[in-house]
Amino acid sequence: xxxxxxxxGTLSLSPGERATLSCxxxxxxxxxxxxxxxxKPGQAxxxxxxxxxxxxxxxxxxxxxSGSGTDFTLTISRLEPEDFAVxxxxxxxxxxxxxxxxxxxxxx
Amino acid sequence: xxxxxxxxxxxxxxxxxxxxSCAASGFTFDDYGMNWVRQxxxxxxxxxxxxxxxxxxxxxxxxxxxxxxxxxDNAKNSLYLQMNSLRAEDTALYHCARASxxxxxxxxxxxxxxxxxTVSS
Numbered sequence: 001x002x003x004x005x006x007x008x009g010t011l012s013l014s015p016g017e018r019a020t021l022s023c024x025x026x027x028x029x030x031x032x033x034x035x036x037x038x039x040k041p042g043q044a045x046x047x048x049x050x051x052x053x054x055x056x057x058x059x060x061x062x063x064x065x066s067g068s069g070t071d072f073t074l075t076i077s078r079l080e081p082e083d084f085a086v087x088x089x090x091x092x093x094x095x096x097x098x099x100x101x102x103x104x105x106x107x108x
Numbered sequence: 109x110x111x112x113x114x115x116x117x118x119x120x121x122x123x124x125x126x127x128x129s130c131a132a133s134g135f136t137f138d139d140y141g142m143n144w145v146r147q148x149x150x151x152x153x154x155x156x157x158x159x160x161x162x163x164x165x166x167x168x169x170x171x172x173x174x175x176x177x178x179x180x181d182n183a184k185n186s187l188y189l190q191m192n193s194l195r196a197e198d199t200a201l202y203h204c205a206r207a208s209x210x211x212x213x214x215x216x217x218x219x220x221x222x223x224x225x226t227v228s229s
Contacts, residue, residue, distance in 0.1 A: 035215035037153075044112075044203065044219035045153070056217065088153055092214050096169055099153040 002027055002091050006100035012108040019076040021103045023089035028069045033093030036065055036074045039102075040085045048087075049074065081107075109134045110218035112204045117223030124194050128223055130187040130204030138162070138182040141212030144189050146200035147222070156202070157189065158212030167212065172198075194227045201225075 003026040013019055023034070032052035039045040047056040049065035052072055062077040076083055084107050089100040116128040128144070143158040157178040158167045166178050177190040187204055201224050205216035 033215075037216075039153075042221070044221045045205075045216075046219070047215060047217050050208070050215045050217075090153070090215065095167065095213065097155045097158075097213065099155070101152045 004100035010104045021074040023072040025070040029091045030093035112220035114220045114223035119226045125192045128189040132185045137185040141207035142187045143205045145203045148200040161210040
């Protein structure tokens with residue numbers, strides 16, 4: 001099973017700042033099969049990025065994903081108030097599909 | 109717009125059973141694989157089970173194998189999760205999630221808000 005480790009656990013930033021979230025895999029993720037999700041309390045999780053760097057439909061271009069192999073990054077270029085949430089990475093290149101433990105992005 | 113609405117959660121004693129349902133709308137249900145993903149209190153997301161578009165292929169997390177059964181009824185646009193021999197550690201919010209294509213083993217392009225299962229004596 002591929003273990004995904006996200007860092008930091010909590011990130012405190014202000015609106016307008018740049019956020020960089022990391023996801024490290026215990027072994028190489030095949031075909032860059034990595035997705036990022038945004039999750040707010042009481043809401044359904046929302047797909048942001050798939051295949052490591054492809055934005056999902058309707059996702060603003062301030063969200064970008066990069067990386068390959070074992071190291072992946074989600075970048076939010078300029079934080080908007082609605083971006084404060086928990087972010088999860090997920091690998092779907094091998095079974096079982098696994099998630100990271102999440103990064104909480106909070107307002108500073 | 110993809111809509112997924114879960115139901116069937118509740119409080120059950122250890123060893124008991126529950127059947128979760130997920131009603132899908134806004135897309136052609138039998139074009140997509142489907143999954144159940146859960147979130148225990150204060151924890152992250154955990155994949156539970158997946159099923160391909162026609163129900164021929166299913167998969168389970170080791171933690172639920174032999175106790176949970178996933179199924180679907182394409183005529184009713186519905187996904188199900190039969191949960192038997194429930195344990196305290198199964199307590200979680202259970203989300204229904206649509207895969208990105210006919211297989212279930214991809215990323216999840218639509219999610220429901222979840223239904224809460226509490227296993228407690």
